[in-house]
Amino acid sequence: QKEVEQNSGPLSVPEGAIASLNCTYSDRGSQSFFWYRQYSGKSPELIMSIYSNGDKEDGRFTAQLNKASQYVSLLIRDSQPSDSATYLCAVRRTNAGKSTFGDGTTLTVKP
Amino acid sequence: EPEVTQTPSHQVTQMGQEVILRCVPISNHLYFYWYRQILGQKVEFLVSFYNNEISEKSEIFDDQFSVERPDGSNFTLKIRSTKLEDSAMYFCASSVQAGSYGYTFGSGTRLTVV
Numbered sequence: 001q002k003e004v005e006q007n008s009g010p011l012s013v014p015e016g017a018i019a020s021l022n023c024t025y026s027d028r029g030s031q032s033f034f035w036y037r038q039y040s041g042k043s044p045e046l047i048m049s050i051y052s053n054g055d056k057e058d059g060r061f062t063a064q065l066n067k068a069s070q071y072v073s074l075l076i077r078d079s080q081p082s083d084s085a086t087y088l089c090a091v092r093r094t095n096a097g098k099s100t101f102g103d104g105t106t107l108t109v110k111p
Numbered sequence: 112e113p114e115v116t117q118t119p120s121h122q123v124t125q126m127g128q129e130v131i132l133r134c135v136p137i138s139n140h141l142y143f144y145w146y147r148q149i150l151g152q153k154v155e156f157l158v159s160f161y162n163n164e165i166s167e168k169s170e171i172f173d174d175q176f177s178v179e180r181p182d183g184s185n186f187t188l189k190i191r192s193t194k195l196e197d198s199a200m201y202f203c204a205s206s207v208q209a210g211s212y213g214y215t216f217g218s219g220t221r222l223t224v225v
Contacts, residue, residue: 034213043202044154046213088154090213097167098144098156099214 001026004102006089012108019076021105023089026070033065033072034099036088044088048074079109113137115217117203123223127192132220134186134203142206144214145178145188147171147199154202160186193224 006023013019021035032051036044048063050056050072056063062075072091076083086106090099116135124130136143145157158168158178165178177189186205190197200221204214 036213043216043219044214046215049213090154094209098159098169100156101154103153 002102003027003100004089004091006087006102007105009105010108011105012110013079015079015081015109015111017079017109019079019083019107019109021074021076021087021089021107023072023074023102024070025072025089025091025100027091027093027100028067028070029093030070030091031094032092033063034090034092035061035063035072035074036090036101037083038086038088038104040086076107079107081109081111084108113215115203115205115215117201117217117220119220120218121221121223123225124193126195126224130190130193130222132188132190132201132203132222134188134217135184136186136203136205137207137215138184140205140207140215142209143180143186144204144206146202146204146216148202148219149199157188157201190222193222195224198222198224 004025035048037047038044050063050065060077064073086104088104089102092099118133143160146154148154156169158172159166175191179187200219202219203217206212206214
């Protein structure tokens with residue numbers, strides 16, 4: 001079982017739609033959860049972090065965390081072509097420790 | 112906006128040679144990391160560094176790898192004797208604090224071992 005598992009993708013949505021990205025993790029001791037966006041050939045860019053159960057909203061992005069189900073998701077509302085990228089889920093167990101990344105889900109938003 | 116700066120952007124080296132990848136983290140950040148991403152694969156943890164010492168390292172980070180913060184600003188990753196399988200994008204990252212703070216990644220160094 002992978003430590004961090006994401007939708008295999010690729011995911012394609014029309015412009016203006018909601019994109020839903022999912023991630024499950026195996027380590028119940030994980031404390032912090034992150035979503036990064038990575039454009040092709042570029043470095044990951046942090047877009048959301050969450051550490052409490054529930055929803056966290058930032059603009060068009062909403063992260064959802066359910067620790068009991070070991071599940072974290074990212075919703076992108078009003079998707080734009082510029083949102084086309086690979087989205088990486090990352091989890092961290094300890095305060096200063098490493099983050100473990102999933103394989104990523106590639107999202108394409110079609111105009 | 113503050114950036115993590117990495118140099119060089121691309122390095123080609125012969126197998127068996129030593130390489131040093133350089134990073135300048137954001138000035139008020141306290142936690143530093145090296146990750147790598149082999150083409151088409153996921154981002155993999157190499158090492159974390161805090162308070163001038165390694166706090167955690169992965170199985171990948173064997174005796175061929177070392178890190179230093181020689182002058183309080185630069186953060187370097189040295190690979191002593193490169194192998195073909197070391198070819199990857201190497202990312203430096205830093206974080207202002209631990210816990211729920213995510214990373215700021217540098218733009219990366221593409222290492223090609225021939």
